Amino acid sequence: MATISAKSILFPKISSSSSNSNVSSNRSSSSFLPSFKPTISLKASYSKSRSPLPCSAIKNGLDTVEAKEKSASSSGTKDATKETKPTILVSEKLGEAGIKVLESFANVDCSYNLTPEELCKKISNVDALIVRSGTKVSRQVFEASKGRLKVVGRAGVGIDNVDLQAATEFGCLVVNAPTANTVAAAEHGIALLSSMARNVAQSDASMKAGKWERNKYVGVSLVGKTLAIMGFGKVGSEVARRAKGLGMHIIAHDPYAPADRARALGVELVSFEKAITTADFISLHMPLTPTTSKVFNDETFGKMKKGVRIINVARGGVIDEDALVRALDSGVVAQAALDVFTVEPPPQDSKLVQHANVTVTPHLGASTKEAQEGVAIEIAEAVVGALNGELSATAVNAPMVPAEVLSELAPYVVLAEKLGKLAVQLVAGGSGIKSVKVVYKSARDRDDLDTRLLRAMIIKGIFEPISSNFINLVNADYTAKEKGVRISEERIVVDSSPEFPVDTVQVRIANVESKFASAMLDNGEICIEGKVKGGVPHLTCVGSFSVDVSIEGSLILCKQVDQPGMIGRVGSILGQRNVNVSFMSVGRIGVRKQAIMAIGVDEEPDKDTLKQIGDVPAIEEFVFLDL
Numbered sequence: 001m002a003t004i005s006a007k008s009i010l011f012p013k014i015s016s017s018s019s020n021s022n023v024s025s026n027r028s029s030s031s032f033l034p035s036f037k038p039t040i041s042l043k044a045s046y047s048k049s050r051s052p053l054p055c056s057a058i059k060n061g062l063d064t065v066e067a068k069e070k071s072a073s074s075s076g077t078k079d080a081t082k083e084t085k086p087t088i089l090v091s092e093k094l095g096e097a098g099i100k101v102l103e104s105f106a107n108v109d110c111s112y113n114l115t116p117e118e119l120c121k122k123i124s125n126v127d128a129l130i131v132r133s134g135t136k137v138s139r140q141v142f143e144a145s146k147g148r149l150k151v152v153g154r155a156g157v158g159i160d161n162v163d164l165q166a167a168t169e170f171g172c173l174v175v176n177a178p179t180a181n182t183v184a185a186a187e188h189g190i191a192l193l194s195s196m197a198r199n200v201a202q203s204d205a206s207m208k209a210g211k212w213e214r215n216k217y218v219g220v221s222l223v224g225k226t227l228a229i230m231g232f233g234k235v236g237s238e239v240a241r242r243a244k245g246l247g248m249h250i251i252a253h254d255p256y257a258p259a260d261r262a263r264a265l266g267v268e269l270v271s272f273e274k275a276i277t278t279a280d281f282i283s284l285h286m287p288l289t290p291t292t293s294k295v296f297n298d299e300t301f302g303k304m305k306k307g308v309r310i311i312n313v314a315r316g317g318v319i320d321e322d323a324l325v326r327a328l329d330s331g332v333v334a335q336a337a338l339d340v341f342t343v344e345p346p347p348q349d350s351k352l353v354q355h356a357n358v359t360v361t362p363h364l365g366a367s368t369k370e371a372q373e374g375v376a377i378e379i380a381e382a383v384v385g386a387l388n389g390e391l392s393a394t395a396v397n398a399p400m401v402p403a404e405v406l407s408e409l410a411p412y413v414v415l416a417e418k419l420g421k422l423a424v425q426l427v428a429g430g431s432g433i434k435s436v437k438v439v440y441k442s443a444r445d446r447d448d449l450d451t452r453l454l455r456a457m458i459i460k461g462i463f464e465p466i467s468s469n470f471i472n473l474v475n476a477d478y479t480a481k482e483k484g485v486r487i488s489e490e491r492i493v494v495d496s497s498p499e500f501p502v503d504t505v506q507v508r509i510a511n512v513e514s515k516f517a518s519a520m521l522d523n524g525e526i527c528i529e530g531k532v533k534g535g536v537p538h539l540t541c542v543g544s545f546s547v548d549v550s551i552e553g554s555l556i557l558c559k560q561v562d563q564p565g566m567i568g569r570v571g572s573i574l575g576q577r578n579v580n581v582s583f584m585s586v587g588r589i590g591v592r593k594q595a596i597m598a599i600g601v602d603e604e605p606d607k608d609t610l611k612q613i614g615d616v617p618a619i620e621e622f623v624f625l626d627l
């Protein structure tokens, strides 16, 4: 069986000889790949000597470890455990429980308040970075990591402080912790709503200044008032649930929210226009994106009911803050309660923060003990899982593939990478690949096959040997696009067993020349096909020749005229040179006609041996393929 682990779908191995790494390894083998048994133990899969992938990221990581090992051993201070674990940088305060999870797996460096320069300096020595909202994970950070950074964990929801495009380009997975602080943020929203309506903060400050101003701080009631929730996601829904308990009438605007979820909570989904023109209170709960940036501006404030009150526990950037000051000054907006700001912390002389009708908190929405412990554990487990090669359920820049799908596809993932690797070696040097077509034959319905993993692995197989980057599920499509290669897919429903997700996978490369002309179809495409047999990837077709060889070790393909003695002849050349043959298969178009002999070899034959094979008169062409 092939020795590549399905875990390399996401990342190549990270060194970790920590005995504790088995904690997460066990989790991975039961929940991530329940029925797929890698041929190497999970612990072994972290061993650098087994790394099958020549990729810059792992090289960088290992170079560092090796360099450390060398210097430590020469100075006699070698601490093997420390050196072989991955390193995780935590750049903002994270709950203790999460730190413990991380420490059981990795070397953890908690360095808070780093300047951007300090972060860039540290980043090339870490495999994962955990942040909250205060760290800007910019393109420069990914560049400075030189490929070592494999995971960014956001201990919270909003990922607007992470350059996702750059993360994807660098093949770095971004995960967040999207659920553990939902209630905290909703409770803070309700706290701001109530305290704003009753002037709690202002009257508190007034009393502390020795005053007793009962008439000045008459508030407004909430009962019977209309609250518009902008962004009816997790936090928005929880705010709605709580505000209903306060007797408010709730409407919501969210272009993507399912109507039945709103109905179930007794909330009416309305247009943006209707929400902002009819509400007495507007509470913001959408993410900061290019579409939502400054969506509350002079124009939209102008449409609101005079005396509207605004609560923002989402992101400061969804409001044009200067426009809000103008709307407060003119009385269109009676009050605002803000937990978040365009720039955090805002300048001390910020007119908005200083405004008498504004209540502010320093981004405290997620800051409860309970939420912080929750997000810390959620993100720590996601990061450890990702470093273990698991696909995270909270991946932000990679497809989430359900565990059952992954388990079923695991052997096909190995097949897909090998087919990609094989196909690219059939392309003659100098022929630029422009288009790759993948054809999946399956007995299942077209919609019942998630091919993203397989496509990513084919791309990895094709490009990794000819590029300096490592390729994974995060950056596979991006890499192909970047290299100007169009990847198309076709699914053909065939009459075979629906028990298996895929019958055969074909990789076709068009408009190139081949080193092995027999691998080409009449239409000029290089075409190879494979299937999984008994859990093992097999090559089943080269060009229009059927073969049947397991794809492992290395392969010699020879085109010859079918005649007696060929297998013995080539076998004895290899035998004389001490090259062990693991299997042979002959595919022919007819008796004594053209045939292809596929020979699996355990060692790479030297040039002389290959020349001797090529000199056999009946052999018309041959190619050596390294798998």
Ligand SMILES: NC(=O)C1=CN([C@@H]2O[C@H](COP(=O)(O)OP(=O)(O)OC[C@H]3O[C@@H](n4cnc5c(N)ncnc54)[C@H](O)[C@@H]3O)[C@@H](O)[C@H]2O)C=CC1
Residues within 6 Å of the ligand: 156, 157, 158, 159, 178, 181, 182, 185, 230, 231, 232, 233, 234, 235, 236, 253, 254, 255, 256, 257, 285, 286, 287, 288, 291, 292, 313, 314, 315, 339, 340, 363, 364, 365, 366, 367
């Ligand atoms: N202040 C704090 O400490 C915290 C702030 N947050 C912020 O709260 C916001 C919401 O978080 P969650 O509810 O967990 O996220 P979510 O993803 O569950 O909900 C966001 C909702 O906004 C909707 N949306 C997207 N574009 C929209 C648009 N143009 N107009 C209206 N709705 C739109 C989405 O469809 C989604 O339903 C995020 O910005 C998050 O960063 C979350 C937790 C704590």
Ligand SMILES: O=C(O)C(=O)COP(=O)(O)O
Residues within 6 Å of the ligand: 132, 133, 134, 155, 156, 157, 158, 159, 181, 363, 364, 365, 366, 367
């Ligand atoms: O989860 C979010 O989106 C938040 O805004 C919480 O931010 P924090 O982790 O408290 O810096």
